[in-house]
Amino acid sequence: MFKLKELINYSPPIILFYGEKKKLDRDMRSIVKQTGSHIRYVTIDTDTSCYYHLLSGIVAGLGGDAESVQVASQWQSAVLQADHRSAGYGKETSSYRRIWNETFAKEAALIFLQFIKKTSVKQPAVVLLDRFEEIDYSFQRLLEKYLAPILSDVKNFKLILFYEGNSKPSWKTYDFDRYTHPISRVNRNLKNFVNPYIAGRPVRIKGGKKSSPIFVGRKPAIDFFIERLMQSDSPPLMGMRGERRIGKTSLLMNMECYISDDYLPILIDLQMIESPERTENGVADLIEKFGFEIAQRLRYHYHLEIQEPKKEEFRKNPAQVFSHFLNDIVSQIGDKKLLLLFDEFDRVEDWVIKGLLQLDFLPIFKKLILNNRGIVGIVSYTNRLTDLREEKSYWREFLSDIDAFHLTTFDEDAALELIQQPVDGVIDYSEEALDAILAYSGQHPYFIQLICWILVNRGHRISRSNLTEKDVALAAQEAIIRGEAQLNFMYETACKPKEREVIKKVVFSTESHKESYPVERLDKSLSGAVESLISRGILRKEHPNIFFRIGLIDLWVRKNFTAF
Ligand SMILES: Nc1ncnc2c1ncn2[C@@H]1O[C@H](COP(=O)(O)OP(=O)(O)O)[C@@H](O)[C@H]1O
Ligand SMILES: [Mg+2]
Structure with a gap:
């Protein structure tokens, strides 16, 4: 007070x-x-x-x-x-x-x-x-x-x-x-205020709590999964797709706060698992690693002592041994179910390309989950896998019957909640400042957290709790440096050459991200690229114009490139 x-x-x-x-x-x-x-x-x-x-x-x-x-x-x-x-x-x-x-x-x-x-x-x-x-x-x-x-x-x-x-x-x-x-x-509060924002690491709701002001906006996704978990006849393997840093890991980590106690969620991050080592039998190797991870988590989180199968046994018949292992778990957890959350499933494709994993992994994996009534799984992956369906039949088959939720940027309410709730009573944004944060971030979770993190630090530094549009513009300049890795990824890696051409065209024909660009001025050959940028949330269309949805991308390209 x-x-x-x-x-x-x-x-x-x-x-x-x-x-x-x-x-x-x-x-x-x-x-x-x-x-x-x-x-x-x-x-x-x-x-x-x-x-x-x-x-x-x-x-x-x-x-x-x-x-x-x-x-x-x-x-x-x-x-x-x-x-x-x-x-x-x-x-x-x-x-x-x-x-x-x-x-x-x-x-x-x-x-x-x-x-x-x-x-x-x-x-x-x-x-x-x-x-x-x-x-x-x-x-x-x-x-x-x-x-x-x-x-x-x-x-x-x-x-x-x-x-x-x-x-x-x-x-x-x-x-x-x-x-x-x-x-x-005012200030008195700001002085001892610990910056609540997290930009980069997944956001986890802390011990025992059911919500956190820095975890917002995922109700539709949570409802999607809960609804399906409650239907007895729904397929026990579901999906969640979304771009890098959109919040997949954060959601998986917090799943336990939202689902009923009847499920024991276990997160298996394929990014953290070492690649299969024995190239001649990568499938056995990977399944063995899954077994090890699951046993570890059960021990650590739920104090359940499950004996993981011996290596030699695994090598003989991995699928069967793993299946026994899963049965063993299911019998120990009584009428509860195991909810296996596989994060970063894209890794499977990397291992396949490198020859470390054989293609029969996918059907074997799916069967293992589907054949055990005590187990439900969610796999999380980026749009790269969905795009691969066109050229690679194994992804087409694997993903064909997986009911997946598409995770995207926040709606305006969730975005404003993330901007204001964690700093309630400490920092005040003017109406224009709020609009500017929405426009620079494009309501993208990572960019909101990044900009707000910078703004809280700025408030501290200048001992001022009323932040304006000007403060946000300065924070955005800092955000494109701190967020370089993500921006670079979005532009250089995730965009095709024609998409980059469209982005540059719009950036260098306008004064700032606030300005629109008439779409008919672009060459016809670029219209596919425009559509793809719109569908990925980078551009926004208000016929007959296009705009940047994420102002930071515009700012970053403007800073790092010249017109042509
Ligand atoms: N539900 C959320 N609420 C608030 N911020 C989020 C949320 N989800 C993600 N973020 C922000 O996005 C960043 C990346 O989230 P993460 O879960 O690691 O994404 P992904 O796994 O899709 O790459 C986090 O560091 C955080 O700043
Ligand atoms: Mg992740």
Whole structure:
């Protein structure tokens, strides 16, 4: 919680709080409590208020003397008169009222200043104003234009506005920002705040918890798997495909938080398993390694002592021995089921290409899972394998009856949750800053975490908790250096030459990722490449234009290449 003293001494004269109603109420109660006996406060319900109502309300609330109260009531009657006079002016009404209002507003502000100076010399005054979102727009402008500047001269007076809404209201045009201070539970928190973001390593929900603010947005995928696990007749081998760093490993690691206790999940990362060594019988070798991994995990995670078969036995008839081994496990875990999660299944293709693994591995593997009623499996792989279906029949066959979930970037809600939730009450992003993070990251999990990680560090460094679009632009510059490996992979490895040609064309024909490019300007021969970039989430189409979905890619290409 903020300290009222700090607020009074260091913040601008008008402080804007915005957020959820519940939180605002809590903050307001805390301010009221802190104001205690030595600081006075007024709460004004702004239902029907205008500028003058507010001023006169404050005057009365702060215990204005007879003279001030009289002045205040004059303001009100003047307003009523003005309304009356402007009636019948037809279309002119609003502009007439505006001019009149502004002349009068300035005058009222000066009178108000006199009053405030008189009142708050001895004691600081805090005015709380609730439901600011319901106040008339022109009022906000008058406040900004006339009241805020004069209040900067008054030391002991603060006007605190409460605005219910999840995003910052946009009063940009009148530079309201200069006088406001969005949610002021500030720096003090930031100082001891540990950067919560993880960019690169898989995100794991820590011990025993069921959720984490830095693991978001995977409900559709989780529902997909849970639904299928619950159907008794569904195939016991499922798939999950998605590009590198989209969040496959993170999801597999956290599966145990979401599925019922009837399953014992075991993660087998093919990236961590050594390649099969004996080239003449890679299948036996690999299956043996799986057996070893599974036995280890059961011991470590579930304290189940399972004897793994001896090497010599494995060599004689690996499939049969492995099958016995699995049966052994299933009989030990009673009516629970083993959920085997195979991560980085692409490795199988690498081993096949290198001649370390024979092609019969795939059907043998599948059969082992399918033939055991106590076992369910999920294999995770990138789109590279799905693309290979065209040219390699063994992948076509293997993947043909696997029901797979396609993991993609976050929807906007999940992205905003990841940007705001972990830093709630510590860092505040302006509306423009939020938009900029969405645009640079393309709502891609890794890029959001990377940019936010940099932004939290930046907040620390500059001791500022309100971060703006400018801060995000600077963070993006750093992100393309820290995220070099991923960006390089996405552009150089994952893109075909024609796709790179399209990317360069768009980058070097525009000023920034915010600008669109008319698709008909591209050569017809590139239309396939455009479609593929769109389907992979790199470009976005809004007919007849294309845009970058992930602004960082644009920025990185702009930095590292020249036009042609
Ligand atoms: N559900 C998620 N919520 C928040 N961030 C995520 C999530 N999934 C992935 N990330 C981010 O993406 C990065 C890569 O995730 P990872 O699971 O390793 O992807 P993959 O296995 O697909 O390569 C993580 O370091 C993290 O920054
Ligand atoms: Mg992974």
